[in-house]
Amino acid sequence: MTKNLRSQPPLADGVPILGSAAAMLADPVLFLTKQYQKHGAVFRIQAATQNLTAIVGAEANQFVTKEGTAHFRSWEVWHPQDTELGANRSMISLDGADHVQMRKIQKRGYARSAVDGRYNDILEIVVTEINSWQQGQPVSVTAAMKRIVTEQLGQLTTNTSPRAYIPDLLKMVRTMLFVYVTKQYPKFVLLDPSYQRAKTRVINFVREMIQAHRDTPGTREPDLIDDLIAAQQEYPDFIPDQDLLMAALGPYIAGLDTAANALSFVLWTLHQNPEVLEQVRAEVDTAFASGELTTQSIRGMDVLHRVILETMRLYPIAGALTRTVTKDFEFAGYTIKKDTNVIIGTTVTHFLPEYYQNPYAFDIERFTPARAEHRRPGVYVPFGVGSHTCLGAGMAEAIIMVSVAGIIKHAKLEPDPNYKLRIISTPTPSPDTKFALKFVARR
Template structure:
């Protein structure tokens, strides 16, 4: 299939190296605060608006710090092809490493070390990990339904998060968080908000609730490591933690301090990502009963021939397209941040080294030339001849380049299987029926806590 970029994108060019071009235009903001409120409110809406107003490169202020942003399909292509040479992840993520007590983590390393670490973690985060555990994923989803009384409503996000972290822990490191789930949630969210996105003040890290959650999360990590040391992979497949223990033993990349962060990695990576996407999918599907009905039919077929298998799930085309459209329309990672390490010129403006930069990877999801009527939930975008997700730079829910989501295949499979199970064994309605979606980013975008589903019928 041949795909072409829209004409506007073809005209834009980037040039690597120092440049005398002018600095990108500055977004108007409030005195002292700059654009801090716009960003806190909705990063995605802010980036889309600036792209439409100022173009594919612009600057904005957050308090007294100036950031550059690039966005749109050409920015995505630049990021995918040249990101390794021009950007570094370290500064954005290193605060999280400090909270975890890690020396080296995948997300905050760059270059050669990152490539080696990614290779080391590839199998542990691979799609085959979830494919080997379909019965557990289905059972944990059914367990959530079993504990939910017909006729009652639940706030969707927290129920889904509990279930998803239990699934992820079970399949990747051999145990779910169980009673530790609230601690993981408090620890991860607070650390991200203070140390990574810097949307909350530092004193939160000193509050007893955070310190306790952090200590308990580390305790869980320690238990996972001990469990693996006691039970080495002799008659079972090695997992992420076994691979990390082996690397430490060989003296390769990782040291002892990196083990707990490695054990907690799947909880951290999945807590707000897979869960928020499932919550958005449930919202979108219940808003579009005709798509919901088709997904339910597919789910019934999936379960009709016995327990679902990876082969049969792969054929669930409507469900897959509903997931793609959820990730396009409601991206949970609207942008990524980096530090510029090598200057470049982009769309006629220069970007100097040393700056913090936002790459608005999902702004392209809302460009009508790439995705007509972009705010409409339309799962037929992914059918030929439209294939909107195949246009280079047009679709990037998992980011792009060296750090593109390592768990993408695992996440897609886990999300599809969980949605199929929920919708096959349960029937829901939005409560109240006139609920209007409010997206809350803390820091990852998700439907707010007022998004509730009432369980109308169940079969478990």
């Protein structure tokens, strides 16, 4: 029996010429949510020169989880960024069997277990940052969180301090994302001498780091770089030098802005909810009562964990994914053709009242076992869906838990009552640079 498929998905709201570009730039998840509520699970978006088909909702997330590998590829979206470093490919741009192999090689380096036993190292980085704050002065939160997370990622994944290169890493990673992935910047910005300087410094730093690892095998617990070097020795054609360099930058490309911005949003939600902050403070003091944090005491910080879950629901850092269709498929009554550019509105489900009571309210009770609103397939997806699901999710969660605990333990901070949250996109969303907390005192 032939199915009755409709011909064209409806066109999302927009204005002549620019289409939906302004709305997509301003708040893509809000736009996708409104269009889903109006048109259903599939619609077309015309945004300036880009034409996309959106697939949205819990069913779309489940479809990508179950059948994404057969129907989508990441290559067109992510490979242009590889070319900037002369690399052939990277984990995020690969698909199919090669992606599986690359992910296997890098799994251990990104695993949560890379954080086990290193809580004190993570905390020391937080304390060093707090020591640089002036009592009575505002602390610019997103900048401070970037400093903390960059150093933590460098230490955890490569046993190397990137501290001297933080501005270069930020400049390089953001420019590459803006030019090659979101395509919001024209290519000529790559000629800017400040970008070129940052890129040269970062490449030299990473080359030296790789060489230092080659020179000192077996002197540490193997980290991401050791695993990449070992894989290169075993399969030289699979990871040539330029691809190894690209992979060594992976923690900064994938983890720096994402984890630092999530951490900034957590400090925002905590300081907007003083009763919750008090509960977290009590929990943190208990966790530190025996001196050091342990896996056990971290697990005991249930309120903080729910604050983080709720913050990642309300302020998703990677709200949607883009892909190219590999072969025709049917979804929600439409045929989506091979080579269509698709946007998967993954985190739209975070804002749907059918799953989350009063979805725009900050409410950590929704994550209690009694309500467990997130425990339905495809409705809570801050780390993406399908084969490219965040490989650093466990590490990100551990970094955020321990860092917030360290900040709450050692610093009393106060919000500015006049500040209204403004979210900027660089291109990952974060509170703007005016978001500051006053450093009242050490605790």
